[in-house]
Amino acid sequence: MKAKSSGLIVGISIGVVIGALLAIIGLLCFRFHRKRSQIGNSSSRRAATIPIRANGADSCTVLSDSSIGTESSRTSVHNGVSSWFGGPRKSHVVAASGILEYPYKDIQKATSNFTSTIGKGAFGSVYKAQMSTGETVAVKVLATDSKQGEKEFHTEVMLLGRLHHRNLVNLVGYCAEKGQHMLIYVYMSKGSLSSHLYSEKHDLLSWNLRVQIALDVARGLEYLHDGAVPPVIHRDIKSSNILLDESMGARVADFGLSREDMINRNASNIQGTFGYLDPEYISTRAFTKKSDVYSFGVLLFELIAGRNPLQGLLELVELAALNTGGQVGWEEIADSRLDGNFDEQELNDMAALAHKCINRSPRKRPAMRDTVQVLSHILKTRHNKKHHKRSKSDVVITIGQSDRQSSMNSEHRRVESMDSIADSVDV
Numbered sequence: 001m002k003a004k005s006s007g008l009i010v011g012i013s014i015g016v017v018i019g020a021l022l023a024i025i026g027l028l029c030f031r032f033h034r035k036r037s038q039i040g041n042s043s044s045r046r047a048a049t050i051p052i053r054a055n056g057a058d059s060c061t062v063l064s065d066s067s068i069g070t071e072s073s074r075t076s077v078h079n080g081v082s083s084w085f086g087g088p089r090k091s092h093v094v095a096a097s098g099i100l101e102y103p104y105k106d107i108q109k110a111t112s113n114f115t116s117t118i119g120k121g122a123f124g125s126v127y128k129a130q131m132s133t134g135e136t137v138a139v140k141v142l143a144t145d146s147k148q149g150e151k152e153f154h155t156e157v158m159l160l161g162r163l164h165h166r167n168l169v170n171l172v173g174y175c176a177e178k179g180q181h182m183l184i185y186v187y188m189s190k191g192s193l194s195s196h197l198y199s200e201k202h203d204l205l206s207w208n209l210r211v212q213i214a215l216d217v218a219r220g221l222e223y224l225h226d227g228a229v230p231p232v233i234h235r236d237i238k239s240s241n242i243l244l245d246e247s248m249g250a251r252v253a254d255f256g257l258s259r260e261d262m263i264n265r266n267a268s269n270i271q272g273t274f275g276y277l278d279p280e281y282i283s284t285r286a287f288t289k290k291s292d293v294y295s296f297g298v299l300l301f302e303l304i305a306g307r308n309p310l311q312g313l314l315e316l317v318e319l320a321a322l323n324t325g326g327q328v329g330w331e332e333i334a335d336s337r338l339d340g341n342f343d344e345q346e347l348n349d350m351a352a353l354a355h356k357c358i359n360r361s362p363r364k365r366p367a368m369r370d371t372v373q374v375l376s377h378i379l380k381t382r383h384n385k386k387h388h389k390r391s392k393s394d395v396v397i398t399i400g401q402s403d404r405q406s407s408m409n410s411e412h413r414r415v416e417s418m419d420s421i422a423d424s425v426d427v
């Protein structure tokens with residue numbers, strides 16, 4: 001009986017030990033498995049968030065103003081590369097930039113055999129294309145008399161593909177077949193700034209929108225000058241090269257193209273557009289970032305006056321500058337169609353900035369990063385004024401006369417301090 005019970009005890013003990021061992025092994029296996037799956041998850045998460053372009057162009061570039069950012073992975077995911085994978089030949093991706101090559105026949109089909117013309121510029125015709133993926137794009141077919149060889153074209157595509165910013169008309173693909181060179185861009189549904197300023201078919205651009213457009217353009221150019229590696233000088237800033245997206249956001253187009261390819265080059269070999277050209281460039285033939293700043297100044301005056309350089313814009317500006325001393329009184333050149341619907345202070349600040357941009361001496365012109373600061377300051381001041389007006393009217397309803405007086409005093413003090421900030425941003 002005793003032997004029987006001690007056998008039972010030994011049996012139970014062995015069972016408990018084996019059970020415990022099994023439990024420990026099971027626990028270890030479970031933890032090991034969980035760790036492995038965590039590693040797997042984190043690497044797939046990383047893969048999903050690493051920008052497609054690892055060459056630096058798509059990483060966030062912090063420039064002069066805190067709200068700025070490159071289009072970055074947003075472009076890659078939404079209107080950039082990833083949404084394009086269904087369409088083009090995957091084997092022909094230009095690896096360094098992520099820009100995709102499209103077969104000629106796809107473009108031919110998407111443009112209804114090149115009949116969907118949007119317009120024609122110095123580089124050739126532009127077509128609207130409806131891709132089989134559902135995307136709408138703009139296809140620029142470079143003129144066939146282009147002297148650019150295959151290698152140079154691919155180099156240009158690689159360089160263009162590195163430039164990505166929310167205020168640039170980004171390149172998304174290309175086609176090099178049948179002796180043709182085509183560049184495929186994000187489609188800008190609202191057309192060019194020049195058409196909005198000068199064509200009857202559009203509603204009048206409000207003053208508020210004009211300032212926002214000026215800031216968008218300044219940010220795009222600032223990115224080209226200070227964010228792109230190597231820096232890019234645009235060389236042809238003008239209102240027809242500023243395109244507007246669905247929400248009227250402005251983007252700089254036609255950047256980074258080798259100007260040697262332009263058709264109808266004039267004999268003097270001066271490149272760019274008359275009226276926007278830096279006089280210093282005309283005399284020295286050296287195009288610098290400050291030449292872009294000059295053209296940007298002309299564009300700012302265009303927004304203010306609603307008149308282009310071929311309609312005597314700069315003559316008007318010079319006359320007004322005699323009276324304003326470059327500072328105040330610029331209202332006299334305001335676009336008459338605005339019918340006085342603009343903030344005088346904003347208009348004077350923007351005109352004073354434009355006047356600095358077109359200074360004959362390039363050294364005295366601001367850098368693009370300075371123009372971004374001044375324009376965002378104008379918009380911040382507008383925002384603050386609106387906010388204060390609203391809170392002031394709330395105060396009027398709830399407090400008595402003496403309190404109202406003190407609140408107005410503090411508003412007065414705030415405006416004074418805003419003025420001193422404006423002086424410090426002055427370029």
Ligand SMILES: Nc1ncnc2c1ncn2[C@@H]1O[C@H](COP(=O)(O)OP(=O)(O)OP(=O)(O)O)[C@@H](O)[C@H]1O
Nearest residue numbers: 118119120121122123126138185186187188192240
């Ligand atoms: N990405 C785009 N989306 C929508 N329309 C575009 C796009 N790119 C160009 N366009 C339009 O196509 C037309 C031709 O443009 P392009 O840039 O070739 O010439 P341009 O700017 O008119 O003149 P230039 O070549 O002298 O600068 C213009 O009406 C322009 O607004």
